[in-house]
Amino acid sequence: MEQHHSKYPIGHIVGFFLSLVMTIAAMFVALHTNLPRPTIMSIIGILAFLQAGMQLFMFMHIKESDNSVVQVVNIIYSIIIALTIVLGSIWVMHN
Known part of the structure; x- marks a missing residue:
């Protein structure tokens, strides 16, 4: 199975910025909203789960095995x- 490797790692750049966006979103929800505490914790947990999954595909190359x-x-x-x-x-x- 031949894999194409680009010199410019666009997938890594996109993954990095998506990680930043999810981290900033979690921080915003925690610090700047008046949502109930369980809702805030649920949102942070969901964002953490999504970020972990995204990093598996973007940085760990799960789909390229x-x-x-x-x-x-x-x-x-x-x-x-x-x-x-x-x-x-x-x-x-x-x-």
Whole structure:
């Protein structure tokens, strides 16, 4: 499978600016809105999830692999580990 590599990394530039936009949006929602706290936390969580997914495709080149099944299994495993750590931490902090 032949891959075309450009000298100018436009995908990386776009990914960087999208990351900045999502980070600034989360900061704006947290600091400059009067939304209820659970709504703010939900918006920040959604933006974080979208940013992580975008970075997987823009910077980690997930879609450019020869063995996509292995990468899908690795991503699912990583999501399970991340959810276990986050939800476990929240559970411990509330109990």
